[in-house]
Amino acid sequence: MEIINSIEEMKARSLEAIKKGMSIGFTPTMGFLHDGHLSLFRKCRRENDIVIASIFVNPIQFGPNEDLGKYPKDLEGDKAKLTSEQVDILFLPNQDELYPEEFKTTVTIRKISDKLCGQSRPTLFDGAATVVLKLLNIVRPQKAYFGEKDWQQLEVISTMVKDLNLDTEIMRVPIVRENDGLAMSSRNSYLSELERKSALSLNKALERAKSLVLQGVNDAVLIKKEIETIISKEPVTQIDYISVCNPSTFIEQRKIDQKILIALAVKVGAARLIDNCIVEKN
Numbered sequence: 198m199e200i201i202n203s204i205e206e207m208k209a210r211s212l213e214a215i216k217k218g219m220s221i222g223f224t225p226t227m228g229f230l231h232d233g234h235l236s237l238f239r240k241c242r243r244e245n246d247i248v249i250a251s252i253f254v255n256p257i258q259f260g261p262n263e264d265l266g267k268y269p270k271d272l273e274g275d276k277a278k279l280t281s282e283q284v285d286i287l288f289l290p291n292q293d294e295l296y297p298e299e300f301k302t303t304v305t306i307r308k309i310s311d312k313l314c315g316q317s318r319p320t321l322f323d324g325a326a327t328v329v330l331k332l333l334n335i336v337r338p339q340k341a342y343f344g345e346k347d348w349q350q351l352e353v354i355s356t357m358v359k360d361l362n363l364d365t366e367i368m369r370v371p372i373v374r375e376n377d378g379l380a381m382s383s384r385n386s387y388l389s390e391l392e393r394k395s396a397l398s399l400n401k402a403l404e405r406a407k408s409l410v411l412q413g414v415n416d417a418v419l420i421k422k423e424i425e426t427i428i429s430k431e432p433v434t435q436i437d438y439i440s441v442c443n444p445s446t447f448i449e450q451r452k453i454d455q456k457i458l459i460a461l462a463v464k465v466g467a468a469r470l471i472d473n474c475i476v477e478k479n
């Protein structure tokens with residue numbers, strides 16, 4: 198696997214591939230790779246001639262009291278995983294080059310960035326969209342891959358790509374879960390044994406909510422109450438939000454009579470975990 202640090206070199210390498218008529222698939226990450234990321238690389242490998250991944254812990258998407266300083270890292274382990282997934286190029290940009298002192302631009306995707314996770318993490322989506330736009334401009338992929346665990350991020354990025362007429366197709370990849378149902382996340386590494394047990398309540402609550410909706414319960418307040426009961430029974434859980442909403446606008450639904458997103462953010466010990474599911478009544 199080739200490792201590229203410089204923006205100019207990455208741009209030149211992509212241009213060379215484009216001139217040869219090769220398709221470029223791209224997966225941006227913040228590293229500390231797990232099986233959820235590997236599923237993105239695998240899809241990317243199947244669908245493209247050249248597979249590029251990036252690792253960059255993007256400071257502008259973290260708020261002042263968030264976990265930027267302790268975000269987990271394992272560059273050597275990540276390189277081994279990327280090599281075994283046959284990733285061709287790892288782009289490891291340097292923070293000073295990506296965000297020089299005079300950097301002034303932020304992308305805002307209005308109306309959807311301030312909902313759900315945007316309420317308690319107001320800089321998250323502007324920061325993520327800005328870095329993704331920069332990375333797409335540098336790498337120039339035909340396809341870029343993102344996981345549905347970050348459902349709102351996927352909607353924000355898809356909206357940006359559409360609104361700004363970018364030439365990249367955004368590819369969605371389903372959530373990957375541990376055998377016991379916990380959605381994979383780099384932040385799971387913050388969990389103690391007790392916290393990890395409590396964290397299983399997120400998926401358990403989503404499964405219960407889904408089954409109630411499919412049985413015909415269409416009152417969103419009731420569904421949220423049920424989720425809250427399941428999660429708050431567990432020790433060290435603190436609910437940030439429970440949302441039953443439209444999957445694209447994130448507008449809360451009172452009555453469930455269409456395809457809905459059920460999304461959660463819960464602090465379990467020091468880890469803020471998110472999870473979601475889509476429910477479609479037939």
Ligand code: PAF
Nearest residue numbers: 225226227255325328347
């Ligand atoms: O989902 C992530 O890991 C990050 O938000 C992303 C898309 C790599 C941007 O920093």
